[in-house]
Amino acid sequence: MTAYDAVIFDSDGVLVRPPTDDVQAEATATAFEAMGVETVDRAVVDELCDGVPAERVRELCRRYDLEPEPFWTAWEDHDERSQFLRFRDGTRGPYDDLEAVETLEQPCGIVSNNHHTTIEFVLEYFDLEHLFETYYGREKSLESLALQKPNGHYLKRALADLDVEAGRALYVGDSESDVLAAHRTGMDSAFVRRDHCRDVELSEAPTYEVAGLDAIPQIVR
Template identity: 60%
Template sequence: MTSYDAVLFDNDGILVEPPPVDTQTEATRTAFGEVGVDEPDPEHVAAVVDGVPVDRLNEICAAYDLERERFWAAREYYDEQSQLTEFRDGTRRSYSDTGVVDDLEVPCGVVSNNHHSTLEFVLEYFDLEESFDTYYGREKTIESLELKKPNTHYLERALTDLEVDSALYVGDSESDVVAAQRAGLESVFVRRSHCQDVDLEVTPTYEVEDLHGVKRLVQG
């Protein structure tokens, strides 16, 4: 019998394969070109791909005298389009164990740092809509960068939607574990192939190899 009121899942790297760095890099370079910067500094491109904080984004835009809202709108557009293309052409797929979610006898949700609209597409495209009671990605705004995990903002919104006091958060990154800790939740780090050798500086409550391991934890 489960000891959790709900289970929350990350999306990229948990439900679907994570976006390739090369794809994100090319999308970011295209965004720079859209606003007139044909040869951006590779360090600036990498910073944007890695999840740029607002202060660093301001510095990057100032270096090219860019209007940051215009650049960020281009970046979000091309980043999302590159993801949708790879889902549609089969470059990125859902994991074969996502059906486990339907076996859990508690409410489930998704909390992702990806765009909310991209997450919405993923759930519909891979027929996962009925598996989850709520889901949150971030808005395509500069302000949303401050609300990404390890900020607990979207986790707390999901918990409020589900009207639960305790939940398990399932992720594949250090920021997922930190966000769970800050929200007072237990965490599961899933060591899929892309994060098999990651050294965490924080300790998750549990580590498993796949979502079948999550099912065993939840169902006791």
């Protein structure tokens, strides 16, 4: 008898290497330029890259006399385009320990705060579609910001797709929002402490803490 009936993974920082701060900042500045704003406060750029709620996006847009929806469409498009470029040029790619997922007997899924279409691209480009029975990223809209982790909205949808109760599933992530989303949904969590989150202090302890994906098969068995 296995410990879990399903495993759901975050994507960036867990399955594939995360985008770098400079790439995200460049994409954000380019989005402002596309809307006619040549100079943007770096603090605003950093805030948008870190992730903000929809109301904060609207506040920042008012500061630059921009309509929120058109700006956000530009931001989403430039951010995603910059990610596609880095995947294609080899700057970003899957972690070497991703092969551990192939050994799992349980059905697997992905839930990410990244764009749904970006997750779709990653699965197709790196030929990973066969490993995951369901996947969810965020729709490219301001409204979807309220549904991203630590909200458990997409985790619940993935669990429904896999026909697994929350208490019988494990969520594997690399951020505090991942741990919180899992626990709020009723799932156990595994925090992967990779280089980019080596010094992160969590306000809530994960069920497990691991150095990489190689530890997941043993946990779920």
